[in-house]
Amino acid sequence: MNGSLYDxxxxSTVVEATxxxxxxxxxxxxCEKL
Structure with a gap:
């Protein structure tokens, strides 16, 4: 697999998870404030 493509x-996966x-x-x- 291409290194830059993998990076x-x-x-993008880390950003979406964050x-x-x-x-x-x-x-x-x-929800806590309700």
Whole structure:
């Protein structure tokens, strides 16, 4: 597999995971306030 292609795929996966975690965390904070 191409190294640069793998790196870009890995970075995009990490970014998506981080965004989803932050979104879930934000939802949890909203639920706690209710």
């Amino acid at each position: 870009s795929f890995y970075e 965004v989803s975690v932050q979104r879930a965390r934000r939802v949890c904070l909203v």
